[in-house]
């Protein structure tokens with residue numbers, strides 16, 4: 001499908017339901033256009049009547065009644081046009097705002113249903129570009145261009161019809177330059193489109209880069225990379241400037257070009273009118289009236305062309321935005337397994353059976369992994385960085401699906417369990433705990449909004465964070481926000497653990513974050529983890545072996561293979577890979 005067609009289909013989808021409003025706008029635009037088209041006719045008539053009256057002054061008769069009534073018709077028709085345009089503008093603004101609102105809402109809801117793979121492979125800043133840059137372009141174009149497109153097209157067609165009705169010869173003089181205009185416009189528009197498309201892509205790249213650099217500001221400062229960061233920014237910024245300049249250069253060329261051609265056209269029209277008078281094809285008065293009317297027609301004929309070209313870049317940017325949004329709508333969604341088995345708890349346990357997995361085709365990460373965790377037991381997954389620990393979590397929670405083998409809950413493949421019940425039964429404490437804007441209480445209640453205040457306190461106590469929260473001036477009502485974060489990494493993780501305790505999941509995945517916290521917080525996290533794990537079926541992804549010594553089973557992963565399994569004592573006795581991992585780590589404690 002061509003890209004413009006894809007964008008147009010996207011717009012049809014969102015504007016279809018506002019068809020009544022669109023019809024009203026079209027109707028009012030036609031009235032407004034009609035008045036503009038008829039206006040010159042009355043003006044021409046006024047001049048003709050005035051000329052006729054003037055020639056009769058010498059005969060002592062001065063009858064200006066026809067002239068005055070022609071003037072009144074002209075004023076009336078222009079006034080009607082302005083009122084119609086104003087109402088159309090209001091109606092259109094309303095449904096444009098509603099339609100872009102729908103687009104924004106659907107885009108956001110789509111994000112909630114999309115595969116994690118999409119977010120893992122697209123920069124946050126690029127995704128944000130869809131919300132600001134692309135949707136803004138669409139709104140601006142719709143608000144400013146839609147009315148123009150309707151009214152100017154009608155004006156264009158109306159002018160042609162009127163001109164031919166008034167005088168065919170003069171009409172031919174007026175439209176004579178049209179083929180030339182069309183050819184020039186097509187050539188320039190093609191060029192402009194290429195760069196306007198590129199402009200949006202480059203803005204998206206720039207947003208991606210800025211977002212990434214802002215998130216990594218501390219790393220940049222600590223490594224003294226500010227200059228390099230600005231240098232790279234210049235590179236992205238220059239790309240935007242170049243694409244913007246070329247896009248605007250080509251689309252901007254059309255306007256002055258058409259202005260120039262419209263002047264040429266005026267000369268042709270006046271010359272044509274004079275020729276009609278000189279060759280006695282029409283009387284002086286009629287000829288002058290025709291010249292005045294067609295000078296005006298020449299303007300109304302050219303106005304749509306110049307107006308449409310002046311908003312061309314706006315329209316093209318909206319089409320690019322529509323295409324980019326339509327592309328997101330096309331992306332695959334999570335399989336909700338609507339008719340699958342509803343998981344209502346765990347009776348036997350969770351298993352990974354001969355699991356093979358690759359994020360990218362041809363680059364396998366897990367090579368036939370078997371892990372088994374019985375109900376109520378805790379299994380720790382350890383291994384060097386990049387060995388595939390987080391990947392296992394991604395598969396159990398169905399962020400990704402296995403390529404071969406299966407992950408089962410009580411023997412049922414996760415792909416046969418309704419996604420909702422799976423996620424309801426699986427709780428995850430991520431390494432990077434996220435807090436949302438709101439109070440601390442809101443954050444703890446995130447997974448269970450109907451929890452009582454007492455339940456929140458009990459969960460916070462279990463997670464070892466109650467004392468800290470109580471020590472804050474506003475306690476549980478303390479506002480949390482991106483700009484106002486009073487929490488350390490460890491405290492954030494404790495709040496995240498409290499959140500998980502409150503949801504009371506059957507199966508727990510804990511990606512421990514004890515590696516970058518102080519020893520006091522580490523001890524607190526350890527206690528909180530022990531509390532949340534107690535009696536619960538769980539996977540613990542461990543970075544520090546000290547924290548998992550009491551696990552029922554330790555699975556050692558290396559390069560995507562399980563190379564050892566057993567409890568701590570068994571693995572130490574074995575004097576294998578775990579033994580060397582453990583002794584190495586203890587040497588640094």
Ligand SMILES: Nc1ncnc2c1ncn2[C@@H]1O[C@H](COP(=O)(O)OP(=O)(O)OP(=O)(O)O)[C@@H](O)[C@H]1O
Nearest residue numbers: 120359360365383384385386387388389390391392
């Ligand atoms: N979204 C992704 N796309 C492509 N490759 C990925 C993706 N996520 C992880 N990988 C690759 O998969 C491999 C395993 O990564 P994983 O995050 O599971 O390791 P890990 O054992 O959890 O590491 P760490 O201890 O550092 O957290 C790595 O080689 C990594 O580069």
